[in-house]
Amino acid sequence: MANLLARIFNRTTEPRFVDVLPTGDKFSVEPNQTLLQGALSAGIPLPHDCRVGTCATCKCRLVEGKVKSIMDFSYTLNTEEIEQGYILACQTIVKSNLTILIDPSSEGPHHTVKSVNGVIRKSETLTHDILKIRIELDESISYEAGQYADLSVPGIKEPRSYSFADAPKKQGQTEISFFIRRVPNGEMTGWLNAADRTGEKVTVTGPYGSFYLRPSVQPIVCMAGGSGLAPIKAILEQAAKQGGDIPVLLLFGARTQGDLYCLDIIAEIASSWNAPFHFIPVLSEEPMESDWIGARGLVTEHIKDHPGIQVPFSKAYLCGPPGMIDAAINKLNECGVTADQIFFDKFLDRSHVQKTIKADRLHK
Ligand code: FES
Structure with a gap:
């Protein structure tokens, strides 16, 4: 290629x-x-x-x-x-x-894409397979909460795309964070996890993407799966800065309790919110005998009305694996949410995309 x-x-x-x-x-x-x-x-x-x-x-x-x-x-x-x-x-x-x-x-947000050098200042384990890295940049980068950037490190040919995990400051950020899920045989995630990478030089190119909070007073249904919490968290932080006055239903899908993270940050956002804020973590593979008393099953099954949230009149922001996004879109459509009110960021791996395209062509 x-x-x-x-x-x-x-x-x-x-x-x-x-x-x-x-x-x-x-x-x-x-x-x-x-x-x-x-x-x-x-x-x-x-x-x-x-x-x-x-x-x-x-x-x-x-x-x-x-x-x-x-x-x-x-x-x-x-x-x-x-x-x-x-x-x-x-x-x-x-x-x-x-x-x-x-x-x-x-048209998307008006931010010029640029490449900025930086240094990894901290890496932190969020779950058994998700790492948070904090990067200090040589110059500021402007983006919209929800957007993503390409991360390049010396020795790895292809950059990888990750969503900004924090709401941006108005004047741009020189400190950025990404949540990075370990991908089996993934070159970048293998490199990040193989040793303490604090002090390593990186290049960040962005921002990219049309996933960002639209100005509106409609309630929002947010759904995150795995490291897809990064842009959703950033969007909610940005909405909080703007007054936190729109009702929110936040669904966070994970396999087990060990896959949940950032719960303290979500609790903090929710406590500062000035409108209904419903946070529902949903576990799909939590052992029945565990002490979990929260929601279970597929996260998409929990899209429903809550006090202050009428799903058919909401905008939806979804980020996570393709299967979750596709199922959520179907469910939202069934609930009466039209396609123009649904915004999503589907995790796509370029090599996977190329393989999928080739496989699809073989079946045509
Ligand atoms: S951005 Fe070109 S097809 Fe998706």
Whole structure:
């Protein structure tokens, strides 16, 4: 894949220029960038999420110019969309100056993507498989609670994406944290867990993603699974700073009591809240004979009305593994929550995505 990308990118040698309709924005795309990378580096908030061609969030319409796709757009876009000239910005190599059309109502937060060097200052064990690392950056980075960044460390070729775990300060952050789940055979998590990495140099590139708190007075249903608590915690901290005056149902799915973490922080957020705040940790594999008296089963089964929360009139923010997100979306739809009120960040591993795409193609 890397060789293929290098071959495709190297054919273009000069920056190309892109006009964005109807906003009137203009930006340039360097030879080694995708259309999306060029936009984000210029601070143009093209909406995006996965950056690997599966979510269609970066869909825009090519009005004029030549492009080349890295991944076949037809995996994600339907025939009608392709015929109408829609492309995926994250999978587009720019071959000439372009004009593209975007839906301005779907623009993401206005933060310029940048790469900043930093040092790991602390790592802390949250559970048997989740680590919190705190990084001090050489310069501040601005982001929206819910967004993510790429983390690069020397010796590991591919960066890995992790959500910011804290609400940002207005003027930007020089201290950031990530919650990192140990992935079996994961290069990055193996490296982080193999020794005390305090003092190691890292590079953080971001922010990315269209998962962030929308301004609204509607109640919010938040659901987190595993390390998916990081952006949800950040979103709630940001909402608390804004007054904490919208009703919240927070569902936290885990296997056993040993997989729960940050309960003290959630309790603190809840105690400062000025509207109903229902926190329900749900355990799916806790032994029946244990002392757990809380909720059990699948976390998605616990999406229901609570005092101050009417699910059909809520916005939903979901972060965790794909199975949990898909089940939650189905349940929310059944409850009457429409797709435009549901925001999610699905954990996708790039190698897994590529394997899935190949497997899907074999079955077509
Ligand atoms: S398809 Fe481009 S960001 Fe997901």
